[in-house]
Amino acid sequence: MGKQLAVLITGASGGFGIEFARQIEPLGYRLILHGRDLPRLKMTLGSLKHPERHKLIQADMNAKTGITSLLESVADEQLVGLVNNAGFGIWGSFEKTGIVPQIDVIKTDLKAPIAITHALLPCLMKNRGFIINVSSLAGEAPLPYMSTYAAAKTGLTYWSEALRFELAGKVRVVTLAPGPSPTGFRDVSGMPSGPGSFFRTPIALIVEASLKKLASGGGYCVPGWRHKLLFLLQKIVPRSLALKIMEGHLRP
Numbered sequence: 001m002g003k004q005l006a007v008l009i010t011g012a013s014g015g016f017g018i019e020f021a022r023q024i025e026p027l028g029y030r031l032i033l034h035g036r037d038l039p040r041l042k043m044t045l046g047s048l049k050h051p052e053r054h055k056l057i058q059a060d061m062n063a064k065t066g067i068t069s070l071l072e073s074v075a076d077e078q079l080v081g082l083v084n085n086a087g088f089g090i091w092g093s094f095e096k097t098g099i100v101p102q103i104d105v106i107k108t109d110l111k112a113p114i115a116i117t118h119a120l121l122p123c124l125m126k127n128r129g130f131i132i133n134v135s136s137l138a139g140e141a142p143l144p145y146m147s148t149y150a151a152a153k154t155g156l157t158y159w160s161e162a163l164r165f166e167l168a169g170k171v172r173v174v175t176l177a178p179g180p181s182p183t184g185f186r187d188v189s190g191m192p193s194g195p196g197s198f199f200r201t202p203i204a205l206i207v208e209a210s211l212k213k214l215a216s217g218g219g220y221c222v223p224g225w226r227h228k229l230l231f232l233l234q235k236i237v238p239r240s241l242a243l244k245i246m247e248g249h250l251r252p
């Protein structure tokens with residue numbers, strides 16, 4: 001009997017990643033759960049119905065051998081799905097933020113999904129599988145004080161959307177573009193916790209919307225009415241005004 005079809009979820013020790021694991025498990029797949037923080041990865045595993053079916057992988061996308069070791073760990077798997085979810089942003093003035101964390105944002109949020117997808121594509125194509133790229137509405141507009149993050153997510157969105165058309169009929173692709181959401185993202189970015197943004201949308205609703213989009217054949221997914229409203233504003237407010245508003249909102 002062949003090995004069970006598997007789905008690799010990167011960043012499964014955090015907010016969206018945990019929810020992807022919970023919502024994809026009932027579809028019957030073996031889950032390969034990736035993260036850096038082993039105790040939190042084990043908590044994700046413990047929250048699932050069939051922990052014995054799944055596997056954990058620890059890898060730092062910014063480390064020299066991080067992506068290679070992740071790929072080695074899934075070499076024997078029958079992958080049918082890939083959720084490129086691991087990512088982080090840093091908040092602060094470009095001038096005062098060190099170059100290493102800025103480049104690490106590019107490595108984790110843009111380079112890693114491209115490298116991992118390229119390596120796993122033959123298997124995903126063979127299994128007529130799917131890819132969900134967790135981008136952001138930060139990929140739709142320049143963001144002062146989160147400039148490198150917005151640049152990485154813009155790159156991810158454009159790459160993912162182009163890939164969606166290249167792979168049509170072979171592998172389904174969802175480009176997920178959420179706005180503010182209650183995960184660990186804000187703390188990791190260094191942004192002080194303030195009042196929740198009006199646009200904040202529940203994690204479960206966001207993941208559910210992306211899986212619905214996948215079931216309908218793939219596409220660009222802005223989840224929930226609050227994020228859809230934010231997306232609409234990004235499209236109709238002139239860029240110079242939007243930049244002024246965001247500069248005021250995000251200024252340290």
Ligand SMILES: NC(=O)c1ccc[n+]([C@@H]2O[C@H](COP(=O)([O-])OP(=O)(O)OC[C@H]3O[C@@H](n4cnc5c(N)ncnc54)[C@H](OP(=O)(O)O)[C@@H]3O)[C@@H](O)[C@H]2O)c1
Pocket residue numbers: 010011012013014015016017034035036037038040059060061062085086087088089108109134135136137177178179180181182183184185186188
């Ligand atoms: N929350 C939001 O407002 C929001 C909005 C739009 C898009 N997003 C995107 O959603 C995705 C998931 O983030 P989240 O919001 O769920 O935040 P989170 O709770 O902080 O989770 C981030 C996940 O990414 C992993 N990760 C971060 N840096 C990594 C690295 N160098 N190597 C390997 N794994 C790394 C983390 O692993 P460890 O914790 O184990 O290190 C964690 O599992 C990200 O791509 C983020 O950009 C978030």
